[in-house]
Amino acid sequence: MSDQTDIDARIQTYYGEVFDEHARLTTRSAQGPLEFQRTQEIIRTHVSGGRVLDIGGGAGVHARALADGGFDVALIDPVPRHVEQALSIGVDAHVADARELPFSDASFDAALMLGPLYHLASEHDRVRALREAARVVRPGGVVFAAGLSRYIAFGKATLGRPVPELYPGEWVALAATGTPSPGRFPAGHFHTAEELQAEVTAAGMHVLEVVGVEGPAGALLESLQDAGEQLSDAALTIARASADLPGIRDMSAHLIAVARVPE
Template sequence: MTTITDQDDIDARIQTYYGELFDEHIRLTTRSAQGPLEFQRTQEIIRAHAPEGRVLDIGGGAGIHSRALMDAGYRVEMIDPVPRHVDRAREAGVAASLGDARELGFDDDSFDTAILLGPLYHLASRADRVTALREAARVVRPGGAVLAAGLSRYVAFGATSLGRPVPSPMPGEWAALIADGTPGSGLRFPAGHFHTAEELQAEVEDAGLLVHGVFGVEGPAGLYLEQAGAVSDEIRHAALMLARAASSMEGIRDQSAHLLAVAHVPS
């Protein structure tokens, strides 16, 4: 069972990783061809389901998604636990402040939409993840939308196991990852949990939300774009078409690195 100390350790690693080691801004822009695909598909899903109005971007990183939604006419506020992210978002003109997804400093029914594109995969315990989802539901008006992302367990397992001999018996950490979504030791990335699409839907439902669907974001070609370096516009377009076509197919959607649950607050 995950302890408070385990989550405290993850929270500290989040500050080091995003504050000193990794530039979240370039991940969605120039780091690889996968980043722009993830960004475009995420924006497409948000805009297809988020009503016009006030949006709370919970754990919004460097503000890339917040800024894009503002440019599309949404009124956006953002919170993030990392000071570096808040500073970058403010530089982009986003109303950003420090905050924790598990305890939002906003009144009930304050927003039309809440998006959580990072918090769930940094929270190790199911209780903390459902708490974050309930907080998002609390600050969104009845009928409003909540969109929450998870990292695919099967993509994580593939990154661990593919391209190398599989030991027999399977290492305990490998078994824990594929069976329970538990990150292995030694990861630089401060992961708390890896989801299946079905598990993500169950957690969102347990928070009292009505789930419209769980979608794969990047599609089966996303990992290729992450590794391939420079690719042609033809390949980028094909990957985008495949991501759109496969986004809601059970099993296939889990081949996307990111899963995105779309739900709304009961009226």
């Protein structure tokens, strides 16, 4: 398992100096708009208004869209650059850590965790962050917790290259336990849908569903700058149709667990 202190430092470098998180959801590839639209659909299927906390909300793309839709949104993120970007588009944003939220109990109607879990290496830290999200959401409120698909991560690490006679240890660790292979991205863990559900349950919440976001065609759109209307619409249709199918949902790059805080 990776050292969390090292991951936390790499997060600051990666998102603060190297990678543009705003562009990832907007212009970097055709997959970004698909992920954005599907995530917004999933959120709005379960909540129609109220006060929402966007935990690890990046540059504020989702927060701004929800605010424009009438939600009262606050955002926290550990990366100062992200907070500055969110503030610049009118989002109430603060630097903070998902594992220790600076808010009172039951002060929100819903919480988004669309990034923190896949940057936390230990199950202890992931469940801790989930419990913090549940703590600040009122009883009966909803938490949306995202993980990165282990299936997709393994494919990116192994496909399109010669298959060794014996799988390297890092391939085995990725497939068996979700442990990231070394790379530029500061990953802490890759989930299966079933594991994500188990961790949210361990945090004391009732899981309503675990869904795939982009669907099986998302990987194709990730390789294209502009997929065109016909291909984008087809990918969206497939994503919606396959969202809750066990096994197939893991073919989405992102998984989202939708959970209710106990009454």
